Amino acid sequence: MRKLENKTAIVTGGSRGIGANLCTSLAAAGASVVVNYASNASAAAEVVSQIESAGGKALAVQADVAESADVRKLFDVAEETFGKVDILxxxxxxxxxxxxxxxxxxxxxxxxxINVNGVFYGMREASQRLADGGRVISISTSAALMFLPTYGPYCASKGAIEQLSRSLAKELGPRRITSNIVSPGPTETEMFLGNNKEEKIDRMRKLAALGRLGKPEDMGPVIVFLASEDSGWITGQVIPVNGGTA
Structure with missing residues (x-):
């Protein structure tokens, strides 16, 4: 079912890994997608090509989410191209x-x-410009519950995102806009695999109740659900998608 027909979504960091899958999943559900990227234009173009080849609508937009002016540009381009923004x-x-x-x-x-200011700027822009009944979905991490050494600053940034999301849910609730968090466990992305040794990757794999690392495609159906009308009574929540890791 094309649950997101006539909706427009902005996905920050949409050119690779989990973000790329979220873009293609949202497009497959009917949304027009703004694929944001910071520097890898060719990867973003490939995501757009995949979406268009499948009959969807997408546009790649370069923007540094750590710059508030760039985040405004994302919304400007989305509105100019697709008429409105429903999903961030x-x-x-x-x-x-x-x-x-x-x-x-x-x-x-x-x-x-990047992790906190970038999300704050997106939420602030969404507060002013998202269509009524819209959706804000932010990506955190299940590592925030695992108290792992060397994860302190990273988990601190994700904890801040979770608190911002809860406050936003209260602030935008009167407009039927929901704000939720998706919290992936260790996932087979270039970022995770490229920044960890095989010993650690194997240890993380064994921590999962389902006995494997997550895959980017494990996240897409959850994002589509939270972006759709089906999730209209869910807001201010953290949804773990981690195979039982934490």
Whole structure:
């Protein structure tokens, strides 16, 4: 079923990994999709090509979510191209695996600038410009519940996102706009696999009750559900999608 027919979605960090799958999943459900990317134009173009080849509508837009003006541009382009914005998926983010002791000022500032400021700017813009009955979905991490060493700054940024999402749910509820969090477990993405040694990857795999790492395509159906009318009575919630990891 094309549950998102005549809807427009913005997906930040939509060119690779989980974000790319979220774009194609939303498009398959009928949404027109703005595929945001920071630097990899060819990867974003490939996502757009996949969507258009399947009969969908999509547009790649370069923007640094850590810059409020760039986030405004995402909404401007979406409105100019598709007429409105119904769905915002805050997916863009960076990982950081260092102890608190070893994390520099610049490293901590970078992760907060991208992971927290970027989501805040998106939520603020959505508060002003999202259509009534719209959806805000933000990506967190199940690692926030696992108390793992070297994850402190990263999980701190995701904890901030969760609190922002809960407040936004209350603020936008009168307009029937919902705000929820999807919390993936360890997932087979370039970012996760490229930043961890095989020993750690195998350990994470074994932590899952279902005995494997997540795949980007595990997230798409959950995002489509939260973006659709089916989820209209769900807001301010954290939805774990982690195979029983945490």
């Amino acid at each position: 998926v805050n997916n863009a983010g960076v990982v950081h695996y260092k102890t608190i002791e070893d994390t520099t000022d610049d490293e901590f500032a970078r992760i907060m600038r």
